[in-house]
Amino acid sequence: MSKLSEIEILAERNPDIPMEVIVKEDLLRQGMSWSPEALAVAAEYKSKAYFIFSFDMVPISGMEQNENVKAPEDVRLAGGPYNFRPVVVSVRLNPDSPYRVASENNSLVLKLDGDAVTGVELQKTPEYYRRTLSNGRHVAEIAPTIEWGYLLYLTVFRLCQYPAAGEGCLYCDINENYRQQKNAGRSYTPVKSVEEVMEALEIIASMDCDSRAYTVTGGSVTETLEGKSEVDFYARYPEAIERRWPGRWISKAAVQALPKDDVRRLRDAGVQIYHPNFEIWDARLFEVFCPGKARRVGRDEWIRRILDAADVFGPENVIPNFVAGVEMAPAAGFGSFGSIDAIESIDAAISSTAEGLEFFMSRGISPRFTTWCPEPLSTLGKERRGAPLEYYIRLLRVYRNTRAKYKLPVPRGYGEPGLGRAMFSVSSFMDIL
Numbered sequence: 148m149s150k151l152s153e154i155e156i157l158a159e160r161n162p163d164i165p166m167e168v169i170v171k172e173d174l175l176r177q178g179m180s181w182s183p184e185a186l187a188v189a190a191e192y193k194s195k196a197y198f199i200f201s202f203d204m205v206p207i208s209g210m211e212q213n214e215n216v217k218a219p220e221d222v223r224l225a226g227g228p229y230n231f232r233p234v235v236v237s238v239r240l241n242p243d244s245p246y247r248v249a250s251e252n253n254s255l256v257l258k259l260d261g262d263a264v265t266g267v268e269l270q271k272t273p274e275y276y277r278r279t280l281s282n283g284r285h286v287a288e289i290a291p292t293i294e295w296g297y298l299l300y301l302t303v304f305r306l307c308q309y310p311a312a313g314e315g316c317l318y319c320d321i322n323e324n325y326r327q328q329k330n331a332g333r334s335y336t337p338v339k340s341v342e343e344v345m346e347a348l349e350i351i352a353s354m355d356c357d358s359r360a361y362t363v364t365g366g367s368v369t370e371t372l373e374g375k376s377e378v379d380f381y382a383r384y385p386e387a388i389e390r391r392w393p394g395r396w397i398s399k400a401a402v403q404a405l406p407k408d409d410v411r412r413l414r415d416a417g418v419q420i421y422h423p424n425f426e427i428w429d430a431r432l433f434e435v436f437c438p439g440k441a442r443r444v445g446r447d448e449w450i451r452r453i454l455d456a457a458d459v460f461g462p463e464n465v466i467p468n469f470v471a472g473v474e475m476a477p478a479a480g481f482g483s484f485g486s487i488d489a490i491e492s493i494d495a496a497i498s499s500t501a502e503g504l505e506f507f508m509s510r511g512i513s514p515r516f517t518t519w520c521p522e523p524l525s526t527l528g529k530e531r532r533g534a535p536l537e538y539y540i541r542l543l544r545v546y547r548n549t550r551a552k553y554k555l556p557v558p559r560g561y562g563e564p565g566l567g568r569a570m571f572s573v574s575s576f577m578d579i580l
């Protein structure tokens with residue numbers, strides 16, 4: 148049976164999850180390759196900015212076509228033999244993926260093992276990507292946009308102090324990605340100054356109408372950074388942005404689960420949406436996968452801080468991320484138990500994460516997902532094997548049903564929900580609402 152037939156069967160068996168979403172999740176867990184002709188076309192469009200992690204399934208050293216400087220940030224799947232409604236997908240490079248973007252008759256086509264699946268559209272390079280700051284750095288490096296231009300992604304600290312202390316999260320390649328990008332010639336610096344960010348946003352604000360939100364984020368600060376605590380370091384950015392352009396964008400911060408006073412500080416700095424990412428619900432795996440967070444904060448305290456943050460921001464404005472599927476990582480997750488077959492494994496993983504969704508959603512807090520990308524520069528990504536596709540289909544169903552059970556509003560800061568309109572690119576949670 149062809150791989151495309153398998154997708155068709157999955158779509159038939161799961162009529163509540165659109166085929167577009169099934170293909171999107173499969174692309175996110177397996178990545179995509181590019182034919183030389185398609186890559187040449189893509190190189191003329193908005194390129195991948197490597198906005199925080201690599202989000203690739205191959206290191207730059209393994210990219211024989213220099214995909215790292217030619218591949219696009221996102222693709223939009225649309226049309227084709229199944230008449231796909233538009234779906235935006237983040238580009239995760241993997242030369243060994245069964246998915247390949249090819250160029251045919253002046254159009255791009257996504258193929259699965261040689262069979263055409265859908266058309267592929269690219270986003271034009273925004274004019275501000277061509278501009279530079281007074282210090283010569285590119286706007287695209289300081290304030291790239293993702294999600295088809297909706298979200299300004301401000302990684303103001305490109306390193307994390309956990310891996311530096313040997314306590315990095317096992318699914319994360321932030322520091323390794325920094326190193327490989329520097330070696331490949333990108334002019335990365337560990338910290339973006341407030342002045343650089345403001346200068347880049349000044350340019351963007353003068354010529355862009357697509358961006359609607361920004362996220363201030365970066366690695367964790369466990370000690371101090373430039374003499375400042377985590378909250379003191381990060382709060383300066385929204386403070387400056389909101390002073391200059393009050394309410395121009397929806398403001399979000401993705402930093403650690405902080406004590407309540409620090410969370411108030413973020414709110415007072417103008418942050419509207421807080422992402423104290425939880426990453427993985429299972430208690431044992433949280434200890435193993437997030438050793439730094441487990442040791443220095445602790446899982447129970449992390450949960451307490453999320454609940455405290457709901458008092459400060461309102462529960463609908465606290466959105467912890469889960470790394471969806473990492474609980475099935477072959478090296479250490481549920482999938483490592485040889486005595487449990489695949490179906491039972493998926494059952495165990497889903498029931499664990501469903502428990503986490505139930506816990507938060509029953510309190511009005513709606514987590515969201517990033518589909519796990521097994522990055523080979525991370526500990527868990529070395530085998531480059533993501534969770535099974537069926538896991539993602541079932542997870543999205545549980546997510547949607549649990550949201551409906553608690554009548555939760557559409558999460559703010561992600562644009563419109565629904566197939567054909569959603570723009571969130573690293574998971575389908577907005578496509579299925």
Ligand code: SF4
Binds near residue numbers: 308309315321366367
């Ligand atoms: S806290 Fe963990 S996931 Fe976040 S940047 Fe540091 S190592 Fe990566």
